[in-house]
Amino acid sequence: MQDGKLSIDPAFTVAPVNRRTFGSFVEHMGRCVYGGIYEPGHPTSDDDGLRGDVLELVRELGVTAVRYPGGNFVSGYKWEDGVGPVERRPSRLDPAWKTIETNAFGLNEFMLWAGKADIEPIMAVNLGTRGLTAALELLEYANHPHGTDLSDRRIEHGAKEPHNIRMWCLGNELDGPWQLGHKSADEYGRLAAETARGMRQLDGGLELVACGSSGRAMPTFGAWEATVLEHTYDVVDFVSAHAYYQLEGDDVASFLASSVNMDLFIREVIATADHVGAKLSSSKKINISFDEWNVWYLRELQQKGMPEEWSTVAPRLSEDPYTVLDAVVVGSLLITLLRNSDRVTAACQAQLVNTIGSIRAEENGPAWRQSIFHPFALTARHAQGQVLQPRVAAPTLVTSQHGEVCVLDSVATYDAAEERLVVFVVNRHPSEPVSFSSELRAFGRVELVEARMLWDEDLFAVNTMDAPDRVSPKPHSSAQVVGTALQAALPPASWSMIVMKVS
Numbered sequence: 001m002q003d004g005k006l007s008i009d010p011a012f013t014v015a016p017v018n019r020r021t022f023g024s025f026v027e028h029m030g031r032c033v034y035g036g037i038y039e040p041g042h043p044t045s046d047d048d049g050l051r052g053d054v055l056e057l058v059r060e061l062g063v064t065a066v067r068y069p070g071g072n073f074v075s076g077y078k079w080e081d082g083v084g085p086v087e088r089r090p091s092r093l094d095p096a097w098k099t100i101e102t103n104a105f106g107l108n109e110f111m112l113w114a115g116k117a118d119i120e121p122i123m124a125v126n127l128g129t130r131g132l133t134a135a136l137e138l139l140e141y142a143n144h145p146h147g148t149d150l151s152d153r154r155i156e157h158g159a160k161e162p163h164n165i166r167m168w169c170l171g172n173e174l175d176g177p178w179q180l181g182h183k184s185a186d187e188y189g190r191l192a193a194e195t196a197r198g199m200r201q202l203d204g205g206l207e208l209v210a211c212g213s214s215g216r217a218m219p220t221f222g223a224w225e226a227t228v229l230e231h232t233y234d235v236v237d238f239v240s241a242h243a244y245y246q247l248e249g250d251d252v253a254s255f256l257a258s259s260v261n262m263d264l265f266i267r268e269v270i271a272t273a274d275h276v277g278a279k280l281s282s283s284k285k286i287n288i289s290f291d292e293w294n295v296w297y298l299r300e301l302q303q304k305g306m307p308e309e310w311s312t313v314a315p316r317l318s319e320d321p322y323t324v325l326d327a328v329v330v331g332s333l334l335i336t337l338l339r340n341s342d343r344v345t346a347a348c349q350a351q352l353v354n355t356i357g358s359i360r361a362e363e364n365g366p367a368w369r370q371s372i373f374h375p376f377a378l379t380a381r382h383a384q385g386q387v388l389q390p391r392v393a394a395p396t397l398v399t400s401q402h403g404e405v406c407v408l409d410s411v412a413t414y415d416a417a418e419e420r421l422v423v424f425v426v427n428r429h430p431s432e433p434v435s436f437s438s439e440l441r442a443f444g445r446v447e448l449v450e451a452r453m454l455w456d457e458d459l460f461a462v463n464t465m466d467a468p469d470r471v472s473p474k475p476h477s478s479a480q481v482v483g484t485a486l487q488a489a490l491p492p493a494s495w496s497m498i499v500m501k502v503s
């Protein structure tokens with residue numbers, strides 16, 4: 001067995017754990033909304049048509065914030081279609097996903113759901129087919145208490161209290177040629193700045209996100225961020241980043257090292273943002289909202305393209321069952337997001353239910369946890385206090401996509417008040433176990449509280465309706481504290497979480 005060492009010290013702080021790191025995403029795409037969070041008539045649904053079984057799993061997942069309503073969908077969306085008496089709401093073509101949108105679910109239903117799920121809403125405005133006026137009207141409708149046409153209309157629609165939405169995305173992926181209303185960086189930057197200024201005139205306390213690139217592989221990556229931020233630097237707080245990963249062929253080693261790419265992406269966006277700040281002599285820092293990330297088997301969509309025919313309402317889209325391997329990669333992407341908590345101050349796993357979702361729900365049937373649910377839920381529950389950056393000394397392996405990478409990917413969190421130290425660690429090696437030790441004397445006395453891991457003989461095992469718990473965290477029997485040293489043996493392709501009491 002290969003050997004590694006993690007040096008962890010309370011002085012190695014990165015930043016406090018940001019609760020917004022554990023965000024998710026609900027888009028009007030496939031069956032995320034209809035048949036996902038919303039299904040009137042389902043045995044567990046309440047009077048508002050919100051599925052109780054899904055809500056329970058959302059709470060268990062530990063999601064803290066949810067971005068809505070898209071995604072590509074938002075770039076053709078008229079928010080007004082989704083408010084007011086349901087029987088008068090129009091059905092429309094949704095060009096993003098080639099489906100029919102009934103508008104039975106809209107802003108007020110989402111806010112009702114957000115209240116029940118106890119999550120912070122993150123709202124996106126349409127800067128594809130629309131602009132400043134629609135954004136201002138949506139903001140007034142959503143957030144103004146009362147006494148204006150739009151705010152009184154919201155009250156008439158049953159939402160007496162203002163929604164008080166703080167965080168807003170200025171459009172979605174407008175660098176992408178697939179995006180309705182796709183723009184050049186200058187065109188988008190100008191529109192985003194104008195919209196941000198207008199929105200701030202209505203409410204100076206908003207937190208605004210400018211669209212960064214829809215992926216690191218975009219030909220305009222880097223230049224897009226620089227130009228957009230030159231237009232928007234003073235009026236936005238975040239630039240977005242999106243990244244999806246999938247297993248290519250049988251290249252398990254590269255897939256397990258996906259977080260190397262995410263880490264690089266983050267560092268490049270920060271460097272670009274700081275470069276613009278330096279050019280503008282600004283002391284302000286723009287942070288990253290990593291508001292779409294996940295494992296996504298996009299291949300089929302990429303190969304076949306969008307269907308020729310318009311599908312009906314809420315077709316099955318991207319409902320791949322996630323494997324053990326996918327769960328290990330998701331765990332390692334979360335480690336990367338946490339490790340960059342000083343600059344990645346919001347993140348949304350895309351998406352929440354059914355479509356690319358951590359949760360699966362069948363029409364009139366049960367809901368269950370996908371494999372990727374588990375590393376998210378455990379990290380959201382146990383990461384608390386300060387993020388600590390471990391110093392890692394461990395063997396490396398060579399991957400075809402990311403070159404030479406360290407086999408161990410890790411982060412720790414430390415909550416002095418709660419006397420909790422938690423280590424999250426991935427063994428990226430596809431076939432070799434690795435052991436590690438960590439001398440934790442600097443934390444005082446150390447006791448093991450709980451140790452769990454995601455690993456399986458069958459890396460491709462999945463959860464299904466009939467076997468919903470086939471993949472779930474196992475006890476980590478090799479993790480032990482000897483004196484003040486943590487030791488554990490990590491099986492190949494595994495994610496582990498070790499919780500300790502320190503005093």
Ligand code: AHR
Nearest residue numbers: 070071072073172173350
């Ligand atoms: O999350 C699915 C899609 O991926 C979103 O609609 C879009 O923003 C991204 O390309």
